[in-house]
Amino acid sequence: MIISFKGISQNSNKDVKFSIAFEKYELPNGLDVVLHQDKSDPIVSLAIQYGVGSNREITGRTGFAHLFEHVLFQESENVPQDQFFKKIQDVGGTLNGGTWKDGTVYYEVVPNNALETVLWLESDRMGFLINTVTESAFNNQQEVVQNEKRQRVDNNPYGHTSWVLDKNIYPAGHPYSWQVIGELEDLQNATIDDVKEFYNRFYGPNNATLVLAGDFEIKDAKALIEKYFGEIKRREEVKRLEPQPVTIAKTKRFYHEDNFATVPQLNMVWPTVQQYTEDAYALDFLSEILSSGKKAPLYKILVKEKKLTSRTRAYNNSQELAGEFHINITANTGNSLKDVEKGIFEAFDLFEKEGVSDKDVERIKAGLETSFYNGISSVLGKSFQLARYNVFAGTPGFIEQDIENIKKVTKEDVIRVYEKYIKGKPYIMTSFVPKGQLDLITENSIKAEIVEEEIKENVVKTIIDVKEEIVKTPSLIDRSKEPNQGISPKLSIPESWTSTLGNDMKVYGIEQNEIPTVNFSLVIAGGHLLDTKNKNGVANLMTDIMMEGTANKTPEQLEEEIEMLGANINMYTTNESIIIRGNTLVRNFDKTMKLVEEILLEPRWDEDEFSRIKTKTINQIKRSDANPNVVADNMFNKILYGEDHIFSYPTSGTETSVEAITMDDLKAFYTANFSPSVSMFNIVGNITKEQILKNLSGLENHWKAKDVQIPEFPIANTRDKSSLYFIDIPNAKQSVINIGYIGLARTDKDFYPAEVMNYKLGGSFSGNVNLILREEKGYTYGARTSFSGSKTPGTFTASSSVRTNTTGESVQIFKDEIAKYREGISKEDLEFTKNALIKSNARRFETQTSLLGMLQEISNYNLPSNYIEKEEATINNMTLEQHKQLANKYLDESKMVYVVVGDAATQFAQFQTMGFDEVKLISKDMKEVILENGN
Numbered sequence: 001m002i003i004s005f006k007g008i009s010q011n012s013n014k015d016v017k018f019s020i021a022f023e024k025y026e027l028p029n030g031l032d033v034v035l036h037q038d039k040s041d042p043i044v045s046l047a048i049q050y051g052v053g054s055n056r057e058i059t060g061r062t063g064f065a066h067l068f069e070h071v072l073f074q075e076s077e078n079v080p081q082d083q084f085f086k087k088i089q090d091v092g093g094t095l096n097g098g099t100w101k102d103g104t105v106y107y108e109v110v111p112n113n114a115l116e117t118v119l120w121l122e123s124d125r126m127g128f129l130i131n132t133v134t135e136s137a138f139n140n141q142q143e144v145v146q147n148e149k150r151q152r153v154d155n156n157p158y159g160h161t162s163w164v165l166d167k168n169i170y171p172a173g174h175p176y177s178w179q180v181i182g183e184l185e186d187l188q189n190a191t192i193d194d195v196k197e198f199y200n201r202f203y204g205p206n207n208a209t210l211v212l213a214g215d216f217e218i219k220d221a222k223a224l225i226e227k228y229f230g231e232i233k234r235r236e237e238v239k240r241l242e243p244q245p246v247t248i249a250k251t252k253r254f255y256h257e258d259n260f261a262t263v264p265q266l267n268m269v270w271p272t273v274q275q276y277t278e279d280a281y282a283l284d285f286l287s288e289i290l291s292s293g294k295k296a297p298l299y300k301i302l303v304k305e306k307k308l309t310s311r312t313r314a315y316n317n318s319q320e321l322a323g324e325f326h327i328n329i330t331a332n333t334g335n336s337l338k339d340v341e342k343g344i345f346e347a348f349d350l351f352e353k354e355g356v357s358d359k360d361v362e363r364i365k366a367g368l369e370t371s372f373y374n375g376i377s378s379v380l381g382k383s384f385q386l387a388r389y390n391v392f393a394g395t396p397g398f399i400e401q402d403i404e405n406i407k408k409v410t411k412e413d414v415i416r417v418y419e420k421y422i423k424g425k426p427y428i429m430t431s432f433v434p435k436g437q438l439d440l441i442t443e444n445s446i447k448a449e450i451v452e453e454e455i456k457e458n459v460v461k462t463i464i465d466v467k468e469e470i471v472k473t474p475s476l477i478d479r480s481k482e483p484n485q486g487i488s489p490k491l492s493i494p495e496s497w498t499s500t501l502g503n504d505m506k507v508y509g510i511e512q513n514e515i516p517t518v519n520f521s522l523v524i525a526g527g528h529l530l531d532t533k534n535k536n537g538v539a540n541l542m543t544d545i546m547m548e549g550t551a552n553k554t555p556e557q558l559e560e561e562i563e564m565l566g567a568n569i570n571m572y573t574t575n576e577s578i579i580i581r582g583n584t585l586v587r588n589f590d591k592t593m594k595l596v597e598e599i600l601l602e603p604r605w606d607e608d609e610f611s612r613i614k615t616k617t618i619n620q621i622k623r624s625d626a627n628p629n630v631v632a633d634n635m636f637n638k639i640l641y642g643e644d645h646i647f648s649y650p651t652s653g654t655e656t657s658v659e660a661i662t663m664d665d666l667k668a669f670y671t672a673n674f675s676p677s678v679s680m681f682n683i684v685g686n687i688t689k690e691q692i693l694k695n696l697s698g699l700e701n702h703w704k705a706k707d708v709q710i711p712e713f714p715i716a717n718t719r720d721k722s723s724l725y726f727i728d729i730p731n732a733k734q735s736v737i738n739i740g741y742i743g744l745a746r747t748d749k750d751f752y753p754a755e756v757m758n759y760k761l762g763g764s765f766s767g768n769v770n771l772i773l774r775e776e777k778g779y780t781y782g783a784r785t786s787f788s789g790s791k792t793p794g795t796f797t798a799s800s801s802v803r804t805n806t807t808g809e810s811v812q813i814f815k816d817e818i819a820k821y822r823e824g825i826s827k828e829d830l831e832f833t834k835n836a837l838i839k840s841n842a843r844r845f846e847t848q849t850s851l852l853g854m855l856q857e858i859s860n861y862n863l864p865s866n867y868i869e870k871e872e873a874t875i876n877n878m879t880l881e882q883h884k885q886l887a888n889k890y891l892d893e894s895k896m897v898y899v900v901v902g903d904a905a906t907q908f909a910q911f912q913t914m915g916f917d918e919v920k921l922i923s924k925d926m927k928e929v930i931l932e933n934g935n
Contacts, residue, residue: 722896
């Protein structure tokens with residue numbers, strides 16, 4: 001079947017069509033198979049979506065679907081322990097899985113020669129897994145999932161919000177009344193028998209859709225799918241759940257004193273309707289009109305008029321069974337949520353007064369069209385879409401109907417759903433405030449009964465598995481034999497071109513014709529490097545103020561013009577550059593570039609917007625001050641780079657420095673540092689070199705070159721001791737660990753060899769530190785090591801977030817593994833590294849985004865267009881001795897900084913006897929702290 005459409009918005013070019021061809025069939029065992037052939041790149045994507053999410057669980061047994069997502073990565077009857085990730089990485093692929101309320105998906109993307117390998121792996125865990133689930137392996141994944149919950153929920157500002165909302169929107173026993181990750185108590189009490197029952201009910205072929213997309217022959221793929229999946233027996237029949245939308249009888253208000261919040265946050269939620277219904281589409285539009293952009297009523301009242309917040313957010317979340325309409329407002333420091341609530345209803349009044357225009361509806365459709373193309377720009381994106389439509393709408397071809405349903409939405413529909421679901425209707429409200437600031441909660445709120453985990457001593461759970469030979473399920477084929485992979489695709493670097501404009505701006509391009517969009521970036525060298533310590537944050541504020549209108553357009557007018565084109569234009573600051581990033585439909589590239597030119601050359605310098613941006617930035621800084629990950633990163637940089645280097649200060653600035661910045665500072669920065677002579681324009685898309693240069697003629701003619709001096713900040717690794725710095729966040733459920741020191745610049749000849757050397761230590765899921773801390777110990781959700789660097793030396797960093805009561809042991813494991821790595825790795829590990837890095841190049845050039853990244857590497861570091869060939873040569877030529885020499889040259893745990901952010905009362909003291917040269921408990925401003933007991 002071929003599905004095609006001409007675009008979503010009314011300004012679509014009727015001569016431009018886009019289509020997706022697919023074939024669907026069903027195996028006798030009930031497995032739905034969808035095939036989409038795409039020979040544009042030598043890769044294939046396999047996605048298997050099961051019709052099981054947390055909505056299939058029951059009270060007291062929550063979190064099983066997500067827990068099972070982890071269990072299926074452990075082993076199966078013919079794939080040994082921890083080999084799923086390693087085998088896919090070994091063929092140059094990537095893989096993962098995901099669980100949400102309505103489903104679970106597993107996926108792999110591999111070079112096309114490994115197609116049979118992924119079919120073998122996926123079929124083995126679908127039909128030949130459950131006999132391998134041992135007590136110890138299951139206990140390990142219980143720990144990993146609990147750590148994921150601590151990291152994403154317990155140790156995050158506002159992390160418990162969803163728990164409070166879902167418990168009160170949905171009645172007890174409703175499939176959406178619990179969290180996907182489950183209750184901690186349920187996870188701790190789950191047994192192997194529970195898991196086996198859940199597996200047998202929901203993980204059969206008759207409850208799954210397999211989507212294969214990419215470079216393969218249809219006939220061959222069908223034969224292989226039949227070979228590996230055809231013999232798997234049906235399991236219990238799984239009835240489709242009927243929609244269960246809910247209503248609430250009255251408004252309920254809850255509050256919570258949040259351990260990690262520094263500013264208050266309000267949530268209001270109304271029950272709505274399930275996905276793919278007429279009302280669901282209109283509610284999506286309503287959320288955009290209410291909150292997105294400067295014309296939005298919520299923005300006008302809460303941000304511009306009352307200055308209660310710096311950002312408004314609303315969204316409709318329609319799912320398989322029911323839906324909710326959310327408004328989420330994080331207040332500026334010190335503002336009461338009572339005032340925020342009042343402002344929301346004033347915004348509703350404004351919405352009712354102003355109504356919805358045809359133009360409002362059209363600009364949303366234009367943006368959706370671009371988003372749609374972006375979503376299917378990769379074979380994996382196509383796999384996900386086709387699988388989702390098949391599972392929830394009954395056919396992969398629903399994509400065509402989905403687009404038609406979007407097109408049908410009118411302004412009358414938007415008003416209708418507002419009156420039906422929101423206006424005057426009961427809602428659930430949450431007030432999450434910093435500890436001790438209950439005066440900021442809304443009226444008549446009651447305490448949310450959130451149960452927080454108590455920090456206890458780590459007790460190692462000893463489990464003795466009975467060493468019995470795994471009973472293998474009979475098979476028609478020898479599944480113990482891994483399929484041959486054949487010849488790997490040869491490296492094929494896309495052809496690129498370069499040009500230099502008359503004003504000295506360099507242009508780099510790649511023509512890629514798969515989808516009717518372009519992606520581009522204008523990189524202006526300097527960025528944070530051009531900040532000063534006293535006025536730190538000027539570069540970052542520049543990227544905000546320049547998007548706030550132009551000399552000829554108000555902020556509202558500029559925003560609307562961008563949206564009507566279905567374009568995205570944003571600016572951001574990095575350590576060494578300011579970047580204007582764009583994504584638009586090909587047919588609108590010329591108009592988009594005219595707007596970029598106007599933004600760049602005719603800034604508005606709007607004082608009202610400048611005041612708002614400063615307030616927004618200061619509040620972001622305050623919010624991040626309670627985020628353990630941000631605290632750890634900021635402290636790590638401050639210690640390593642030292643107070644004289646600008647990289648020791650955050651790109652956003654500090655409260656004090658941002659407060660001191662004036663509009664004149666921004667104008668001076670712009671005048672001195674914005675020049676085409678230090679700029680590169682990178683572009684990828686369905687457009688020719690000639691078209692691009694023609695559309696850049698405005699910038700070429702109107703943007704004049706000037707001399708820009710970018711300062712240099714010499715930096716070297718001069719550390720001669722191991723230092724442990726501990727920053728206290730009381731009652732933290734996890735400790736954030738950052739370990740390392742100054743490393744290499746990206747331009748150093750050893751940088752890429754060092755990255756290769758690091759791969760098996762911690763550069764991937766199969767890195768040593770992750771296999772020990774996550775897969776063996778169950779202390780963390782993930783552990784990694786990496787080298788970063790630009791034109792300025794970056795850092796070597798080893799990092800993880802670990803369960804609080806394993807902090808000391810986890811730091812010691814990092815320390816020991818880095819030391820052990822210098823002794824050398826095995827021949828097998830080096831071969832794995834080479835395979836994973838070289839074979840993965842087949843996936844490197846698939847999307848416009850990935851190609852744009854390649855161009856940015858070339859332009860930023862003046863690399864040859866075939867630099868990836870040289871990287872391959874570096875990998876191929878690396879010997880065990882060279883690997884060991886690099887490890888000894890660039891890894892020395894005895895001279896590293898060890899930054900730990902966590903609960904000092906229970907975790908700090910142990911480090912004083914762990915052999916560090918110095919151990920300090922410090923505040924966030926680097927001052928030493930003495931605990932009350934004198935430690």
